[in-house]
Every structure is written in structure tokens, then in C-alpha cells.
Amino acid sequence: MDQIARTLSLPETPREFGFFIDGEWRHGRELAEQRSPAHGVPVTRVARCTTDDLNDAVAAARRAFEDRSWAGISGGERAGVLLRAAEILRRRRDEVAYWEVLENGKPIAQARAEIEGCIACFETAAGAARLLHGDSFNSLGDGLFGMVLREPIGVVGLITPWNFPFLILCERVPFILASGCTMVVKPSEVTSATTLILAEILTEVGLPKGVYNVVTGPGRSVGQAMAEHADIDMLSFTGSTGMGRSCVHAAADSNFKKLGLELGGKNPIIVFADSDLEDAADAAAFGISFNTGQCCVSSSRLIVEASVADEFERLLVEKMARIRIGDPLDEATQVGAITTEAQNRTILDYIAKGRDEGARLLTGGEVLEIGAGRFIAPTLFSGVRRDMAIARDEIFGPVLSSFRFETVDEAIAIANDTVYGLAASLWTKDLDKALVVTRRVSAGRFWVNTIMAGGPEMPLGGFKQSGWGREAGVYGVEEYTQIKSVHVEIGKRKHWIG
Numbered sequence: 001m002d003q004i005a006r007t008l009s010l011p012e013t014p015r016e017f018g019f020f021i022d023g024e025w026r027h028g029r030e031l032a033e034q035r036s037p038a039h040g041v042p043v044t045r046v047a048r049c050t051t052d053d054l055n056d057a058v059a060a061a062r063r064a065f066e067d068r069s070w071a072g073i074s075g076g077e078r079a080g081v082l083l084r085a086a087e088i089l090r091r092r093r094d095e096v097a098y099w100e101v102l103e104n105g106k107p108i109a110q111a112r113a114e115i116e117g118c119i120a121c122f123e124t125a126a127g128a129a130r131l132l133h134g135d136s137f138n139s140l141g142d143g144l145f146g147m148v149l150r151e152p153i154g155v156v157g158l159i160t161p162w163n164f165p166f167l168i169l170c171e172r173v174p175f176i177l178a179s180g181c182t183m184v185v186k187p188s189e190v191t192s193a194t195t196l197i198l199a200e201i202l203t204e205v206g207l208p209k210g211v212y213n214v215v216t217g218p219g220r221s222v223g224q225a226m227a228e229h230a231d232i233d234m235l236s237f238t239g240s241t242g243m244g245r246s247c248v249h250a251a252a253d254s255n256f257k258k259l260g261l262e263l264g265g266k267n268p269i270i271v272f273a274d275s276d277l278e279d280a281a282d283a284a285a286f287g288i289s290f291n292t293g294q295c296c297v298s299s300s301r302l303i304v305e306a307s308v309a310d311e312f313e314r315l316l317v318e319k320m321a322r323i324r325i326g327d328p329l330d331e332a333t334q335v336g337a338i339t340t341e342a343q344n345r346t347i348l349d350y351i352a353k354g355r356d357e358g359a360r361l362l363t364g365g366e367v368l369e370i371g372a373g374r375f376i377a378p379t380l381f382s383g384v385r386r387d388m389a390i391a392r393d394e395i396f397g398p399v400l401s402s403f404r405f406e407t408v409d410e411a412i413a414i415a416n417d418t419v420y421g422l423a424a425s426l427w428t429k430d431l432d433k434a435l436v437v438t439r440r441v442s443a444g445r446f447w448v449n450t451i452m453a454g455g456p457e458m459p460l461g462g463f464k465q466s467g468w469g470r471e472a473g474v475y476g477v478e479e480y481t482q483i484k485s486v487h488v489e490i491g492k493r494k495h496w497i498g
């Protein structure tokens, strides 16, 4: 695959993918074509699976779970498989990054860095597989001993979105595998390639058949059927809050499957006057433009202390104008294309709404004509009121809304004025202020004097309507287990019947 890294040209014909059930590749009767968001040419053709295909995949995952070929081996053996997968992924990094770019539109340098993150996920999960353990109670008196066992929950359904197709996958799959569960994955219908490539990698490292299955196709048919499936024990869903809600209903109406949900965000970046304004402006530009703002943890609400707000906005405009937007196959590109036509329309509609509602456009707001792709300039609105649509809704694009505050309490109130609670970033040199704000702002991930930092050791997930549960790290493995309390009597039973 070094060849691809050197040439980085578009494929001459779209690559066709099958889907993967019980260790075998199957061919779809109907195929859906995906075009490169940045170039407009067809790049992949992926099967539109049916609910029969899904049923086969769930049955395979159930057999593989029950036969103990994965759940019954030691954590150390599972760790070995995960470490070998990390090694192969390291070798195939450039190839996986290439397909990620072609389907998603993100810059190649960013995609490669994401695959490095995925390798780290496999390595972290390998450690966690060995360390996963329960608890014991030696405090129940001489006649009784208590053990708390962690057992894999069973068959997991995993539904992933298109914004980080491989990274979001790898923040979950290795941790699910570490727990001993088996799974059926349904990637987004527009970015399925790399999820299917992972099936090749896991086969090569000797994962038993049926443990990792992939069905492809639309969310409203295959995804919905997964959420309703009575033989799936847990569903991990990452996507819109609306679809998350529909998964909750489907779980309640079927088998009460456990749910892990990572949903939308409207994340604040709070900048105090005493912060390093240059650093904070760089972070704010990055926080809203990275992955074209198609990021659940994008910092889309700038909350800046009034005394420095004009200066800060000037700095930010100057930085946003220097972001290199363009062909994602170009090594120098920092921001690529908008992944889907629907998302492109959504973002442009919100920009129009911001203007109509009277917010002041400081930079961006326009479509960039770059080849046949979909590109939108990073956009900053000032003077945004808290009741405006651009203040309240997740836009999922490079559109930043700026608010001003006078006091710490006011900054916290603005930050918490949202139904979401996924992430927050805070900039100050005052430790007291940093800790007060960190404690009082509702967010599952918090960055102090940094943004989008971290690694797979740290758990991911949201407060409020941003979701349920945590992924990654030891917490992420535990999420896919259930707890059994075992009571062992010691010695002769004290009889009930005299």
C-alpha cells in the first residue's frame, strides 16, 4: 500500500465490497455507489443488505458467543489477537486512510493520524482485556463469601456514523472484543469501506468466525431492524439525537436491550480574559474547523469574556482565514469536503438562518468552488442571541457562534444553556476559576487550556441528551459486561426446617 501513499490518485473504477457474516464474504444483490465528497467521482460500491442478512449475522454472532470460542478463552489470549490486529493496522495504515478520505472527504494527513489513534485503541483494549476483573466480599461473615463477576453481555449491535467512520469504530470494536462479546456492525451507508477492511484484518489475526460480522445498508431499514432485534443484547449507537431517541423506543418495544448512545453536541469553548489569547484563538479555529465541524465534540459556541471579546474575535477571524481548505488527497490540506449532500444543505441553511436572525457574519459563510467537491468556508457569527437557531441546534459544520459574558456565573449559565452535554473547552490561567467552571459545566469530556486532546485510555460519552454510557478505556470494556453476584456458603447449612 506504500504505492497509494506515493501516488494518491483517485481509483479508476469504484471498488466493490461484499459484506461479512460468520467469517465469510457475501455479495449483495443490490449495490449502492458512494462518490468522493471532494471529487464527485464514484469510489466505492457497497451492498444494500436485507433484514434476512441481518438475521443471519445476528445468528452467527449468537453461535460464536454461545460456543465460547471467544468468551471462553483467557483475557491474555484475547489481548494477543488485539495486539496482532494493531500490528497489521500499522502496516495497512495508509491504505485504510486512503479509503477513509475517498468516502468521507477528510484530509489524508488527518486520516493517517486517526488510524494511528485506532492502533492505540487496539493496544489499550489489549491491556484492558488482561486486567478486566470483578470484586469480592470477604465481609459477609464466616459462613458466606461473595464474588462479583463481570461477564460479557453477549451479542452487541454497533451502529456507526460517517464523520469518523474508522475512529469511532475503533473506539468501540477492540473494547467490545476485550470484554468477550461478539458483534454485528452496521456502518453508515455512505462510509462503509473501512469497517469492511477491518473484517479482513480481524480474519488475518485469527479472530474466531462469527465474532465480528458486518452488514451494510440504510439506517432506516437495517439500522432500525438492529435496534428492534430481540436477539441483540446491547446496542451501541453513535449518530443524531433523533435516531438515538428512536433506538430507545425500539429497545423498549423489543427486548429491553442495553443501550450505549453517543449523540449530538453543542459544545462551549469558554475564553477568559486572563488566558493566552493566541493559544485560545488557535484552539477555537481548530475546534470548529477540524473535520469541517462534522464532529460531535466540535466547539461550536464561543463564550468569551466581554473585555477581550473584540480583540479575540479579530484574532480568530485572522486565523480562520488562513486555514488551508482543499483537495483532501493533498498532504498540505487541513480541512476537506462536507461528507454528504444532505449535510451540506443543512449547514448552508443554518448560515442563512444566522444571517436572517440578525447575527453578524465576521468571516466565511460562503461555498468554496474547489473542483467538483462540496466545500464551505469556516464561518464565525458574532452577536449571537441565545434563542437563535445557530445558538441552539447542532449544525455539524464549520459554523461558530460567539457570545459574551461579564462574570464566571454568566459564563457557566451560557455554557449550560443547551440540551446537550458532550464536551467543553476552557481557557484561563487561574486555577481556581478552571476548577470551579470544570465542576459546574455539564459535559462528559472537558479540556482545560487545550481542545480535543486525549487518548483511548480516557472514557468518551455525554451528559444530558448527548447520550448514555461510556466508550473506550477500562470503562469502555466494563460497559459491555454485566455483573453477577455470587454467594458461596461455607460449611454446614443452618437448617430452616427444625
Ligand code: TXE
Pocket: 159, 160, 161, 162, 163, 186, 187, 188, 189, 217, 218, 219, 220, 222, 223, 224, 225, 227, 238, 239, 240, 241, 243, 244, 246, 247, 262, 263, 264, 295, 296, 343, 346, 394, 395, 396
Ligand atoms: O445521522 P443518523 P445523519 C448528527 C449531526 C447530523 C445529523 C444527521 O447533527 O447533522 O446527526 O446526520 C444510522 N435506526 N450526527 O442523518 O441518521 C445511519 O445509517 C437505527 C451526530 O447521518 O443518526 C448511520 O449508520 N440506525 C453524530 C447512523 O445511524 C439508524 C454523527 C447515524 O446516522 C436509523 C452523525 C434508524 N432508524 C450525525 N436511521 C455524532 N454523535 O458524532 C439512521 N441510522
